[in-house]
Amino acid sequence: MFENVMLILLAILVLLMFAVPAFITFRLYFHDKRQDEHSILRNYPILGKARYVLEKMGPELRQYLYNEDNSGKPFNRREFTFVNVAGKYNSRMIGFGSNRDFESNGYYIANTLFPTQYEELRVVQEPKIKTYLYEIDENKLFTRKEHRKEDKLDPFYLPEEDQIVIGENTVKHPFKTRGLIGQSAMSFGSLGDHAITALSKGLGMAGGTWMNTGEGSLTSYHLKGDVDVIMQIGPGLFGVRTKDGDFSWEEFKKKAEVEQVKAFELKLGQGAKTRGGHVAAKKVTEEIATIRDVEPHEDIDSPNRFHQFDNVKEMLSFIQELREIGGKPVGIKIVVGAEDEVEDMIKIMSEEQSVPDFITVDGGNGGTGASYFELADSAGLPTFAALPLVHDLMIKYQIRDKTHIIASGQLVTPDKIAMALSLGADMVNIARGFMISVGCILAEVCHTNNCPVGVATTDPKLQKALEIEEKKYRTCNYLVSLREGLYNLAIAAGVDTPRKFARQHIKYKKELSQIHSVSDHLSTSNHDDVRNEKKY
Known part of the structure; x- marks a missing residue:
């Protein structure tokens, strides 16, 4: 049975x-x-x-x-690995030789036969930065053992006499910084509070830098670390608007009174999206809606431009009013498209003798939390094309020494930063490099709120992946490593500070090993490189 x-x-x-x-x-x-x-x-x-x-x-x-080491967009494997290794180990060492394709067109630093000696550098290495680095104990196919240890890093600050001073002759409270590299605009909403907090703390530890809030307004998370802040104001006026969406001078004064806020930036455009900004409804939490004074769980679309001004003269008047009421520097962020339009703007600035305290030149190759394919791929010149154009036009109209140029757009390694400085920038902004430092794996789902590592998401469950007290050290280490690498390139070019990088320190190689000066390559006149600070 x-x-x-x-x-x-x-x-x-x-x-x-x-x-x-x-x-x-x-x-x-x-x-x-x-x-x-x-x-x-x-x-x-x-x-x-x-x-x-x-x-x-x-x-x-x-x-x-x-993907090979040199393939993959927007960043190849070499660049992605550089950020990770610099943030985790504060190392830029490689073995055997470069994997760069030396047969392709590209920019190169013009090294000198007689490099600068280390003791000749204009650099300040005190106070040391306390941080944590990793050391690898065992690295096999299926096992990897490493331990974290406390360490002290040389900060690579600019000496006081070389520091950048923004708004020195225009406002009561100029912005002074002893570094050339800062964080580009990334809003709370595009990034989660864990990412913003980790970045704020890490940048504050490194010192000599700044953090741009993005157009989503200043938040308590931006102020978690002891870092200087540039508050960006976009056409949506988030953080400085009335209930009806008009500009609020009262709210602006409140933001200007925050000690950590050192300057303001009017966002006229962004490289990856030359129209207004966009945040998907699933990212708009109750907290973000309160900060921006909008409805929660609904798409946020900023206007394509400011309603407060319709032309350059009106913009300059608005900037001057912001300076007078806020007492702090005010700059603009632009994307270069039509050269004649940019020239008209700079010409009017010269005629009016009124210039923004800084101009951020964002390349069309810059990053974004959400954009449309057609805008990200085709609107706006890339950084290395736009930057010298603006620099040379400002020299032409004799206002280059009255402002500062900040470059942004894929400048995540020391060589790219040195090239930007050589092409006319005074400072550089980095966004995606810092995102990688806190854990970004280039999943390219920033617009979905489903970031698997908790960086570009406001989902509390996903944000648990991002440990603030760990990632803040990665941010700090990455920034310090960039500064050290920049000084190494200054040594190779024969200058004693990265502030002296100029057009003669960069060459452009075409195919068949044809070498050209950058001025010839850009078809521009070889202007004297006049900068705002003293002439070295």
Whole structure:
């Protein structure tokens, strides 16, 4: 009897093992055959699903298996690895040689036969920065052991006589900084509070830098670390608006009274989205809605431009009013498109003898939390094309020594920063490099609120992945490593400070090893490199 029962159960089990898969296969076959959405599934039921599986896995397969060290956009594997290694180990060492494609067109630093000696550098190395670095104990195929240790880093500050002073002759409270590298505009909302806090604390530890709030307004998270802040004001006026959406001078004065806020930036444009900003509804939490004074859980779309002014003269008047009421420097952020339009703007500044305290030149290759394909790919000149154009036009109209240029757009390594300085920038902004330092893995889902590492998301569950007290050290280490690398390139170029990088320190190599001066390559006149600070 017992044996018969067991045989029956076994038969049923075997039947289910074959019947259930057969039934599922049968259902899937007829579902695919009859559906209207996918053509390939109508002709190849079930088998056609392999296409969609591989399509879904494609980005990860390319990133981790198929992309070579120099391929992959917006950052290749070499650049991504550089940020990670600099942040975790404060190291820029490589072995055997460079993987750069030296046959392709590109910029190169013009080294000298007689480099600067280390003791000749204009640099301040006190006080030391207390941080944590990792050391690898064992690195095998399936095991990796490392430990974290406390360390002290040389800060690589500019000496006081070389520091950048913004608004020295225009406002009551000029902004002074002893570093050339800061964090570009990234709003709370585009990034989560964990990421903003980790960045604030890490930048504050490093010192000699600044943090741009992005157009989403100043928040308590930006102030968590002891870091200087540039508050960005976009056309949406978030943080400085009335209930009706008009500009609020009362709110502006409140922000100007915050000690950590050192300057303001009017966002006329952004490289990756030359229209107004966008934040998806799923990112707009109750907290973000309160900060921005908008409705929660609804898309946020900023106007394409400010309603407070319609031309350059009105913009300059508005800037002057902001200076007088806030007492702090005011700059603008632009994206260069039409050269004649930029020239008209600079010409009017010269005629009016009224110039913003700084101009951020954002390349069309810059980053964004959300943009439209057509804008990100085609609108706005890239950084290295836009930057010398603005620099040379300001020299032409004799206002270059009255302001500062901040460059932004894919400047995540010391060599790119040195090139930007050589092409006319006084300072540089970095956004995505700092995102990588706090854990970004280039998943490219910033617009979905589904960032797998908790950086570009406001989802509390996903943000648990980002440990603030760990990532703040990565941010600090990455920034200090950039500054050290920049000084190394200054040594190679034969100057004693990165502030002396100029057009003669960079060359452009075309195919067939044709070497050109940058002025020839850009088809610009070789202007004297006049900067705002003293002439060295």
